[in-house]
Amino acid sequence: MDLDREPQKMAYAAAEEIRALNHRSLDIKAFYGEYNIINAAPNQVAGMVGGLYTLLERLPQSIQQASAALQHIEEQQAIRMANGDDPGEATSRALRALLDAKQAIQIAQTHLREASGVMSNMGGHFIDDDELEDADTAV
Template identity: 50%
Template sequence: MDLDRTPGQIAYAAAEEVRTLNHRTLGLDRIAFENPPEIGATVEGLLALTDRLGQSLQQLRAGLQQFDEQQAIRMDDGSDPASAATKALRDLLNAEQGLGVMRASLRSAGEAVSHMGGHFAPEDEEDSAVV
């Protein structure tokens, strides 16, 4: 864990990893997943990501709230920062609540996918036959 980077640098690195996942799972010229359990593992990974994003959003709100309370925000256009801070805090809370819906859906999908397996290849079926 490299804590020498800024929060923004860490967030962009996480976004780049999701971009890599998106490219890896395109499946246009190859099958993106070997079997259904790989999809389940990916769903579980995304669930862990969304769980951690919730904490990130809470901490962003707390940091912005502290700057607002200390009146330590200046707007680059000279406007009053209070309404912008209020809007940003509300939008961050909305994002956190929306993420809760996403987590619930991923959890439900993960439960269904966790019971899935792939088909046996014909030679595997012969090997598994009771003699």
């Protein structure tokens, strides 16, 4: 974990990783696993949902810390608005929006936790070793 990077660079790196996930998972066969068989897909999809749940579990803290930083910066009167708005009023609007975003993420997190719980019991059908050797893995 490289903690020497600037927070905004970390946030954009996380966004880029999600972008890569979105592109990779366009092809359903990406979930077929190491041996390229559909039997691995239920576990692979469940793992992806579990990872997304973990992401949403961590985002509210990031938003809270961004909110605290914004509030501190405004208290130090270190904000200038390019559009002429009052910095205090603009900060209040931004803090409200961040709180709303945090609450929305927590709702989404609840739904992903439910999906992840259900999916944790999913798996592909068992394949005998003989069937695996005969299987057409080039899907």
